[in-house]
Amino acid sequence: MNDDVILKTDHLSKSFFKYQVLTDVNYQLNRGQIAAIIGPNGAGKSTFFNLVTGYHAVSGGNVYFRGKEITNWARHKIARIGITRAFQVSNIYPKLTTYENVRQSILAQQKRTLNFFTPAERLAKNETLSLLETTGLSGFRNTEAGILSQGDKKKLELALALASKPDLLLLDEPTAGMSSEETHETMQLVKRLNKDIGLSILFTEHDISVIFGYAQKLSVLHQGVLVAEGTPEEVRQNKEAQACYLGEEI
Amino acid sequence: MDKKNGFLKRFRLPAGLFFVALILPLVVTEFWVHVFTEIIILGLFASAFNLIFGYMGQLSFGQAAYYGIGAYTTGLLMVKLQWPLIACLPASMITAGLGALILGYFCVKLRGIYFAILTMAFGQLVFFIIFQWYSFTGGDNGLQGINPPVWLFKANAYYYFSLAVVTVGMILLYFITESPFGYTMKAIRDNTERTEFIGINVQRYMLINFVISGMFCGLAGALWGPFNRSVAPDLCSWQNSGHPVFMAVMGGPYHFLGPMIGSVIFTFLNAFVTGFTEYWPLVSGLVMIIVVLLMPGGLFGIIKSKGYFETKAVVLEGNNPGDTGDKKK
Ligand SMILES: Nc1ncnc2c1ncn2[C@@H]1O[C@H](COP(=O)(O)OP(=O)(O)OP(=O)(O)O)[C@@H](O)[C@H]1O
Numbered sequence: 001m002n003d004d005v006i007l008k009t010d011h012l013s014k015s016f017f018k019y020q021v022l023t024d025v026n027y028q029l030n031r032g033q034i035a036a037i038i039g040p041n042g043a044g045k046s047t048f049f050n051l052v053t054g055y056h057a058v059s060g061g062n063v064y065f066r067g068k069e070i071t072n073w074a075r076h077k078i079a080r081i082g083i084t085r086a087f088q089v090s091n092i093y094p095k096l097t098t099y100e101n102v103r104q105s106i107l108a109q110q111k112r113t114l115n116f117f118t119p120a121e122r123l124a125k126n127e128t129l130s131l132l133e134t135t136g137l138s139g140f141r142n143t144e145a146g147i148l149s150q151g152d153k154k155k156l157e158l159a160l161a162l163a164s165k166p167d168l169l170l171l172d173e174p175t176a177g178m179s180s181e182e183t184h185e186t187m188q189l190v191k192r193l194n195k196d197i198g199l200s201i202l203f204t205e206h207d208i209s210v211i212f213g214y215a216q217k218l219s220v221l222h223q224g225v226l227v228a229e230g231t232p233e234e235v236r237q238n239k240e241a242q243a244c245y246l247g248e249e250i
Numbered sequence: 251m252d253k254k255n256g257f258l259k260r261f262r263l264p265a266g267l268f269f270v271a272l273i274l275p276l277v278v279t280e281f282w283v284h285v286f287t288e289i290i291i292l293g294l295f296a297s298a299f300n301l302i303f304g305y306m307g308q309l310s311f312g313q314a315a316y317y318g319i320g321a322y323t324t325g326l327l328m329v330k331l332q333w334p335l336i337a338c339l340p341a342s343m344i345t346a347g348l349g350a351l352i353l354g355y356f357c358v359k360l361r362g363i364y365f366a367i368l369t370m371a372f373g374q375l376v377f378f379i380i381f382q383w384y385s386f387t388g389g390d391n392g393l394q395g396i397n398p399p400v401w402l403f404k405a406n407a408y409y410y411f412s413l414a415v416v417t418v419g420m421i422l423l424y425f426i427t428e429s430p431f432g433y434t435m436k437a438i439r440d441n442t443e444r445t446e447f448i449g450i451n452v453q454r455y456m457l458i459n460f461v462i463s464g465m466f467c468g469l470a471g472a473l474w475g476p477f478n479r480s481v482a483p484d485l486c487s488w489q490n491s492g493h494p495v496f497m498a499v500m501g502g503p504y505h506f507l508g509p510m511i512g513s514v515i516f517t518f519l520n521a522f523v524t525g526f527t528e529y530w531p532l533v534s535g536l537v538m539i540i541v542v543l544l545m546p547g548g549l550f551g552i553i554k555s556k557g558y559f560e561t562k563a564v565v566l567e568g569n570n571p572g573d574t575g576d577k578k579k
């Protein structure tokens with residue numbers, strides 16, 4: 001397989017009972033790319049992420065990461081091999097502070113969670129503070145994460161995913177619930193990470209300006225089928241893509 | 251300076267309790283020294299149980315099995331092989347830990363009520379094995395003549411010995427709960443699913459925690475036999491598994507010392523009430539109802555909400571709590 005391909009799916013399918021939600025999705029993401037999967041509500045975008053990260057069991061087809069088959073691996077193994085995600089509905093530690101949230105993910109990445117005798121508060125201080133700074137959460141260090149605003153919870157989602165130092169980052173509507181200013185900041189951060197450390201990024205989004213502003217490649221999912229793919233310009237011209245967004249200008 | 255103040259504040263309560271525990275036996279009758287011994291042994295048992303309940307967020311209704319395995323290990327080694335008590339303590343931790351490893355392997359595959367029921371079923375299993383294995387365990391007769399060494403024969407001596415062991419056990423448990431492993435337990439309690447996605451093998455970590463809890467339950471059990479001069483199968487019964495649940499809920503499962511305080515209340519009440527009425531179960535039931543209805547979070551729960559102890563600072567710089575930021579798609 002091509003060395004430049006970081007993620008590949010081969011006839012990936014999913015059905016919940018008899019409802020087919022994803023059908024034969026053949027997707028490919030190159031190393032160092034920022035790409036987006038778009039499509040209307042219920043198209044199967046989150047389900048695609050759920051299959052890649054092991055959240056749901058795959059019903060058919062395969063997932064390859066850096067050429068290695070990872071279909072139906074355990075969630076923690078997929079995270080360890082280098083794929084992490086930020087969830088659409090923020091999925092954080094509500095009773096821990098923002099700082100403890102991020103530190104937990106960093107300690108896991110550093111494989112220090114089997115340390116029984118060093119107080120956790122002495123560990124990973126600098127890494128935690130700097131990641132909080134990067135994601136714009138420094139002001140909420142001691143806040144219980146459960147009471148953060150939606151936008152800040154999404155930032156924390158991103159921080160938890162980044163703490164794992166992934167090679168491939170999956171962002172499910174990373175800016176949902178953010179102000180337009182925060183949206184811009186967050187996407188700039190994502191872009192910077194892509195440029196500086198060559199992080200490969202796949203995201204879903206409903207916000208047209210974000211999609212066309214940041215994605216190098218777009219794939220359109222409609223009722224579980226990949227109907228169009230290409231650069232933002234190509235997709236904009238595509239008849240089928242337009243049909244999916246009936247009435248909506250893309 | 252700030253750091254030192256925080257340190258003093260944090261250890262004010264345990265240091266105070268330890269000091270009280272040191273001098274109390276000098277001013278009370280032997281009966282109460284026995285009660286205090288029971289309090290600290292059961293307090294260690296409840297604190298070990300709380301690694302699973304308060305820290306990992308699962309209810310085990312079968313920790314008495316490991317307490318009992320510890321008690322029987324020490325009892326058998328002392329009676330049949332004349333091992334010194336000091337050597338029996340680590341041996342009990344090992345056997346209880348092994349028991350927890352074997353049974354916990356199946357329990358940690360489950361969550362919630364199913365976890366609780368399986369732990370209870372395994373607890374009953376251990377109970378019946380000990381109950382039926384007459385030739386080895388003495389069956390329902392139990393094991394008699396577990397005498398502590400001469401220097402620990404007096405009530406006060408055995409109390410101070412237990413206090414030393416329990417204190418070391420509690421310090422170890424405290425370190426574990428504050429360690430990255432302890433925080434991983436809190437993370438699993440708070441959001442099990444997310445913990446998998448940051449790359450942690452949740453089931454394996456839960457099993458390790460189950461084993462650690464079992465080992466310390468075993469240590470508490472090991473102290474019981476020589477204190478009581480005998481052990482009996484009902485140490486492993488489901489009723490005895492309920493005691494640490496009571497204690498943790500009463501004292502507060504979200505504070506490290508909650509279960510120990512719960513043991514003080516529970517054991518003290520038990521000793522006090524059984525002194526003048528046979529309706530102890532009625533009284534303990536009433537206390538439980540009051541706790542659950544009026545003070546969820548246990549004693550430490552109300553103390554905290556009244557602000558007597560400092561809680562984690564909540565800073566809301568630049569945040570607008572009213573703005574949920576939910577944006578229309
Ligand atoms: N766990 C589940 N059980 C049953 N059906 C599910 C489950 N998860 C998703 N679905 C269904 O699969 C379809 C695709 O859902 P999915 O969440 O992937 O859509 P999406 O493209 O992410 O939509 P949105 O833009 O609203 O996030 C929907 O019809 C949804 O109802």
Ligand SMILES: [Mg+2]
Pocket residue numbers: 045046047088172
């Ligand atoms: Mg979705």
